[in-house]
Amino acid sequence: xxxxxxxxxxxxxxLRIQGLRKxxxxxxxxxxxxxxxAQHEVIxxxxxxxxxxxxxxRCVNLLERIDAGSVxxxxxxxxxxxxDENLVRxxxxxxxxxxxxxxxxxxxxxxxxxxxxxxxxxxxxxxARAAELLGRFGLAEKRADYPDRLSGGQQxxxxxxxxxxxRPRLMLLDEVTSAxxxxxxxxxxxxxxxxxxxxxxxxxxxxxxxxAREVASRVCFLxxxxxxxxxxxxxxxSEPSDERTRRFLRRITDAGRL
Amino acid sequence: MEAQGxxxxxxxxLAARRSRLLGDSSRRGVVLSTASTVVVLAVLLAVFLxxxxxxxxxxxxxxxxxxxxxxxxxxxxxxxxxxxxxxxNIRMFVxxxxxxxxxGLVVAVIRQSTGPVLLPLRVVTTIYVDVARGVPLIxxxxxxxxxxxxxxxxxxxxxxxxxxxxAALVLSYSAYVSEVYRAGISGVHRSQVAAARSLGLSQxxxxxxxILPQAIRNIIPPLLNDFISLQKDTALVGLLGSIEANKxxxxxxxxxxxxxxxxxxxxxxxxxxxxxxxFTDHLIRRDQAxxxxxxxx
Numbered sequence: 125x126x127x128x129x130x131x132x133x134x135x136x137x138x139l140r141i142q143g144l145r146k147x148x149x150x151x152x153x154x155x156x157x158x159x160x161x162a163q164h165e166v167i168x169x170x171x172x173x174x175x176x177x178x179x180x181x182r183c184v185n186l187l188e189r190i191d192a193g194s195v196x197x198x199x200x201x202x203x204x205x206x207x208d209e210n211l212v213r214x215x216x217x218x219x220x221x222x223x224x225x226x227x228x229x230x231x232x233x234x235x236x237x238x239x240x241x242x243x244x245x246x247x248x249x250x251x252a253r254a255a256e257l258l259g260r261f262g263l264a265e266k267r268a269d270y271p272d273r274l275s276g277g278q279q280x281x282x283x284x285x286x287x288x289x290x291r292p293r294l295m296l297l298d299e300v301t302s303a304x305x306x307x308x309x310x311x312x313x314x315x316x317x318x319x320x321x322x323x324x325x326x327x328x329x330x331x332x333x334x335x336a337r338e339v340a341s342r343v344c345f346l347x348x349x350x351x352x353x354x355x356x357x358x359x360x361x362s363e364p365s366d367e368r369t370r371r372f373l374r375r376i377t378d379a380g381r382l
Numbered sequence: 383m384e385a386q387g388x389x390x391x392x393x394x395x396l397a398a399r400r401s402r403l404l405g406d407s408s409r410r411g412v413v414l415s416t417a418s419t420v421v422v423l424a425v426l427l428a429v430f431l432x433x434x435x436x437x438x439x440x441x442x443x444x445x446x447x448x449x450x451x452x453x454x455x456x457x458x459x460x461x462x463x464x465x466x467x468x469x470x471n472i473r474m475f476v477x478x479x480x481x482x483x484x485x486g487l488v489v490a491v492i493r494q495s496t497g498p499v500l501l502p503l504r505v506v507t508t509i510y511v512d513v514a515r516g517v518p519l520i521x522x523x524x525x526x527x528x529x530x531x532x533x534x535x536x537x538x539x540x541x542x543x544x545x546x547x548x549a550a551l552v553l554s555y556s557a558y559v560s561e562v563y564r565a566g567i568s569g570v571h572r573s574q575v576a577a578a579r580s581l582g583l584s585q586x587x588x589x590x591x592x593i594l595p596q597a598i599r600n601i602i603p604p605l606l607n608d609f610i611s612l613q614k615d616t617a618l619v620g621l622l623g624s625i626e627a628n629k630x631x632x633x634x635x636x637x638x639x640x641x642x643x644x645x646x647x648x649x650x651x652x653x654x655x656x657x658x659x660x661f662t663d664h665l666i667r668r669d670q671a672x673x674x675x676x677x678x679x
Contacts, residue, residue: 185580213582224577228495228595237591238581 137196138163138294138325139184140212144193145177153179155349157193161294164323168336168357171346172372178221180346181296182318185218196294213218214242217287218296223279223304225271225286231258232267235286243290257285261315277308281315288319295319300352333376337361345369450632452643455666460637464646467630471616474544474626474656478616479609485561487550491589493560494567507560514557523550527622530638544626547619555612564603566597596601604670606662610655617651627651 139161141166146154153176161167169177182188184195186202186209186246202212226234236250245253258264261281271279280300287295297316301309313335320326320339330336336343337357343380344354353366364370417562430436458583489507514522514585531539539591570593580590627647634643 155659180645187576187580208534210579210582212582220573221575222573224573226574226577226592228599238583241591242586286581382513 125243131225136163137161138165138198139327140194140196140362141180141184142194142196143168144180144183144195145191146183146188147191150248152349154183157349157351159253159344160355161325164325165341166324166326166328166339168340168343169327169346170331170333170336170343170372171328176347176349177346178298181218181298181327181329184294185216185296186212187218210242214290215293215296217290217292219280219287219298219300221299223271223276224284225283226280227271230268230270231263231274231282234271234282235289238286239289240241241377245320253289254285258282260318261285262311275308276304277311279305280308280312284315284319293323293325295326297326297330299329299331301332302332333361333373345372347372400605406594415519441640443641443645445640448634448638448640448642449646451638452631452646455630455634461634461643462630463628464630464634464643464650467625468627468647468650468654470544470624470626470650471613474548474551474616474619475609475613478555478612479547481548481552482555482559482612483605485556486563489556489560490563490567494564496585511560512559515561517554519550519554519615520621522554523547523618523621525549526553543622543624544619547616547622547624551612551619555608558608559605562601563597565604566601567593569600570596600669603662603666606658606665610658610662613655613658614651617647649679 137160139159141157141159144154144157145152157180159167159175169180171177173228179188179374181382183190190203194201197212197215201207223265225231226237229237232251232254234249235254236245239245239250239253239278240247247305255264255267258267259340262270263285266274266278266282271282274282280303284297284300300316301312304312309332313332316328316335317339328336328340342354343360344351345360345364345368347366347368351371353360353364355365360369361373364373386539390659433439452461453463453465455466457460489511492503492507493511495504523546527543530541530549531544533539539543567589574592574596575588578592579585617628620626620632623629625633627650628644631647633642635641
């Protein structure tokens with residue numbers, strides 16, 4: 125709090141969170157989160173529903189106002205007073221569980237809106253960027269469709285493309301497969317896998333333990349508003365050190381999800 | 383084709399059940415509903431025709447010769463064409479509708495804003511909406527129609543009664559319409575705001591490109607409903623002396639001592655409002671169908 129180590133020490137980190145607290149009314153959801161994410165690292169946040177995974181992501185995107193603590197993005201303190209949140213959000217993409225595509229716009233317009241209105245790209249530049257991304261994720265022929273004509277998996281992939289079109293430095297994925305029918309999950313996970321392979325720094329809240337194990341550089345287990353344990357996936361899933369992690373993983377295993 | 387067997391009878395016939403809910407459209411249903419309509423109308427007509435004062439009323443209100451005279455008018459005899467006067471109503475509500483759409487939107491957006499800078503404007507618009515909705519339209523018309531000329535200002539005090547009338551209509555209706563807009567805006571799911579803001583769009587850009595287009599689509603039926611009401615209320619401007627349809631009908635009845643002119647005015651207003659009412663219903667039905675289709679997915 126007192127020392128402002130903004131430059132040297134944290135410049136290597138894509139994201140650094142220190143002492144982050146967030147309450148909704150009397151209920152404390154995040155009770156002091158400390159987390160550093162290196163460039164190109166993929167962090168998976170796991171934990172029971174209500175453990176604060178989504179809230180943490182929304183805090184990093186400044187969609188929620190934090191009560192205490194600090195967040196640095198590429199060494200820049202983004203939770204300081206007077207920081208332009210719109211400027212921060214250009215660099216931090218977020219994808220929601222419920223897609224939240226704009227229903228009155230075509231797929232292409234969903235993707236080009238922010239690059240045009242926020243980054244000032246021309247219609248042609250934005251359309252080219254959209255075409256490239258939609259093509260890469262197998263959505264080229266959906267360009268002119270409205271979201272309600274798409275399957276859940278396609279909608280979620282469009283939502284990811286919409287966030288990527290801003291060329292973010294950090295992607296936040298908030299349980300992006302939880303609202304999908306099981307057979308549609310794989311397509312979306314493939315997209316994330318590709319992003320990870322290309323070196324995108326990501327913070328992923330997920331219930332897909334198998335996926336987390338495969339794609340994560342590090343897995344963080346959230347419980348009681350804190351990071352109870354963090355470790356590389358192989359270690360966390362096979363020899364969890366925290367009792368709460370063990371209990372959580374046992375329940376998941378019993379449910380046949382791991 | 384021979385599949386039309388017992389199994390199908392055993393199943394609950396969903397189509398038939400639905401048509402019963404929506405109103406039976408089978409031939410028997412059509413015959414029944416036609417018959418009941420005819421009977422009701424016949425009874426009402428009989429009551430009207432057999433009432434003791436029926437002949438008197440028909441002469442004073444429904445005299446075809448007088449209706450025609452009122453419709454075409456005769457300025458030399460001291461009354462104007464009700465049909466022509468309706469043109470003033472049409473001009474008044476077209477101008478008023480455009481202004482109401484703009485003022486109502488501005489008021490709604492200000493009231494929906496959150497920034498501390500706009501707090502004074504929020505207070506002003508809140509008071510405006512409360513007052514304009516609370517005071518009867520007829521009093522607003524009198525206040526502007528008699529008050530503004532009495533102020534003896536340049537330009538503002540030199541307008542025609544129709545201008546003051548339109549100003550009063552805009553003042554009153556914009557308050558209602560701003561509430562319709564506001565309902566539409568808050569009807570757009572919060573996650574849409576989150577999605578827009580998360581992409582770096584400012585609050586105003588989110589409003590303009592994401593929230594308002596969705597809000598306006600949802601409020602077209604209630605807006606049209608307000609406009610049907612507005613079309614009729616242009617008749618109140620006649621109280622300031624403008625020769626609109628209702629005032630022309632009044633002049634006729636004062637001169638000729640026959641009320642058929644009012645029936646002419648009523649019919650003309652119906653000709654204006656019924657198509658809009660049908661169109662509104664059509665939009666509402668289409669909207670419901672779309673919602674049902676959406677829920678089924």
